[in-house]
Amino acid sequence: MTRSKALPYLLLAPATLFLCVFFLYPFVLVAHEAVTRDGAYTFANFRTMAEHWKFPATFWNTMLLAIVVVPLQLVLALTMASIVSRVESGRGAILYIFAIPLGISDLAAGLIWLAIFEQSGFLNTWLVGLGVADQPVMFLGYQSKLSIFVAVVLAEVWRATAIMMVILVAGMGLIPKEYGEAAEVFGASAWKRFTRVTLPLLRPSLQTAIILRVILAFEVFAVVAALGGTNLPVLMGETYHWQFALQDRNVAAAYAMLILAISIGFTLFFLYALRVPKEARP
Amino acid sequence: MAEISIRKVAKHFGNFTALHSVDLTIADQEFLVLLGASGCGKTTLLRIVAGLETPSQGEVWIGGRRVDHLPPRDRGIAMVFQNYAVFPHLTVYENIAFGLRMKKLPQDEVDRRVRRTAELIHIEQLLKRYSGQLSGGQRQRVAVARALAMQPDVILMDEPLSNLDALLRLEMRAELKGVLAASKTTTVYVTHDQVEAMSLADRIAVMHQGRIVQAASPVEVYRNPAARFVGSFIGNPPMNFIPAKKAGDGRWSVAGMTLDGPRASRSEIEFAIRPEDVEVAPDGVPITVRVVEPLGAHTLITSDVEGHLFRAVLDSTTTVRTGDRLTLAPKPDRIRWFDPDTTAAL
């Protein structure tokens, strides 16, 4: 029809404009803020950030969290996705239950696990009830970094596995059943079928799921705030701290740049590591 | 009163040329079938007539009006789509009434037309159903009814029967022919099925690689293919082709026979004969039977002549077995000749 040449651009214009003004431009701004101080270009903001006594702990806490949380989530998400794609009755109900955390705020997830780990919480109730502990243990105090870390890991795994699961279920749905059946006819065991047929064919979805999760792992913030307060500093939390408590926008911007750099670095890494060669695409 | 006139219409998609300057005139009330293999441009041509596709060049006239710059709604056409395009959120009644309501016809007129068309197409008992509750055949009927109810000048059909199973297709074919003849509407019908084309068409336009190769009555297209492609595409099994060498003025030597043919300056042309136009005779082409396929009414035998596939349809009373040697004589008035370079008939 006539006009149809211009129509798609008209339809895309609002979204494009919006993303340019509120997505691309702000990132230019924050980058600019990170490398300037009082109008002059400088690396001082990054130096201030890196030389702060909390920085090494902040950086390594975030990294360590990502390194521990993401593989756990991957295994759990794969298990859940395999179950969902194999189960015959009640698939809808199971999928809904597995997907629930998808809709739960990270702050709420932190509070949920706070109910379990706080000193008068449910974990202590059970431990004392079973006689494992004589009196309630303080899991989330400033001296118990390890148990805070464990609580954060559990809360993160609980909260954010659903995203991976849904992506992987969708990906498994795209793999024709015949491949698995063919492998079965040729004598592959269930485990072999999973590792030799499903996993390789699932690579594009795995890539998406991992990239998304890794990026979100570096954004961990409210869960930590709810469970550990400032006892377990992480990058996003420090960004917030510099912006508000210390009122230094430039250092906050430097933190933002660091998070961005790490995110892009890992995205590129996984794009490369899990790429599917062109010839092997269906 | 709607004659369709397609004038020098071309369509390019990037570097690909879907249509090369096509000219075609379809007379008022004519049933024209666009026939060709997939990718030949027949659907593109139909969609250009409908206004769903803009031609890169050329003009389309319907009923004496130039329409190529008009949207589909202003062209006085109705269309039946390959996948029927029955609106799933509307009942059958509302589907048929859809176009009438867009025309803002009064309710009693809409109702009258919907019921009359539904009756004509035998779906009056389905009017309250939704598309999801219908079989493929019923959906097909709704799509046709929806087009007919518009009382358009032109009905365009894009492979309307291709998604039906074989028996239903046969039934719908006969019914479509009756209904469309009664409606006296100009019809353009796209199909890749030659049997459908032969049985429905007043005229067949055979398309190949973005060109109309021949536009003529079904019998003419079958008997006198204008090009080698038409002979090889229409007819099941298709025509046999054997190279012919010049053996004097208007005489050609074909697989050991010497036949009267066209006077051509070329030294080599192609001899063609339909499989049913040969008979077992003492003189003719000697062959060795490779495959025998009894098909009930006929027996199809396959062999080769000088390395070229050669098929013959023989009476089922002839008993032949694989390995038999036969001599097949072509019926002289059925022999056709083609230029191997231009592929045109001589």
Added chain:
Amino acid sequence: MTAILADAPAAARWDSRRRAGRFLMFAAIVLLCAWVLLPIYLLIVNALSSPNEVTGFPKRMLPSFDTGSISFFINFAGVAKALWNSILVAALTMVLSIGIGAPAGYALSRFDFPGKEAFRFLVLMTRAFPLPLLALPLAVMFIRTGLDDTPVGLAIVHTTLALPFAVLITFSLFSGIPFELEEAAWTLGCTRLQAFWKVVMPLALPGIAASAVFAFTISWNEVFAAAVLTIENRTLTAFLLQSLNVSPLYLKFAGGAALVVPALIFIFAVRKYLFAMWGIANR
């Protein structure tokens, strides 16, 4: 006969292995469901207990259905306003992201045009960026334009989060509606706009509603940008985050429950469309 007898042990082994496999599967499902549901249940138990029970020890596994915590939470200064702000911002985000995203999704599903891939790349790129960080530069930008500490300003940031999803979901929705239906409507007398309203919209509406709910949820749950961009007009998440250090446990848990319960309903409402949101990522 002998052949069948000889295979009997193998068949029995096969059978028992299958039964074991089925049991294992069942156990895994129960365990994983408990893993997801139990923590939520415990939070709800806390929310439905009196403040004394919440701070007391040991905990009971059943709620006492005391409304003390909840009424304390609702009457706490600023909570009502925060709740209202959360709803307002989420509603604005919903309208913005669908209003801007759906046309883009439609264009992607219906047209081939130069620049299409560039746009898709722009949308997918937003996923590789830690979007809540946008709040930092936008805070400055908003102060200049008077949008700081307003629901509209926050809704804009939340829209950058929700927009990619809105585009991708509506893209897959519209792709699922055959173009042929629209073309049929054109040939039956519709303009492009009429065909969209009469044919595409009725079919796409449930899915669009679902993606609107999803946009609402994204905004409802967002913490970082909300905390950075609002001071007076705190949303519920920002309010709870701000008061983490100072508020009593029962306020936190009641607040957590107030965040979780709507989320449960949202996810239930959009459960059919979960795949449209993420399945598309595979292409």
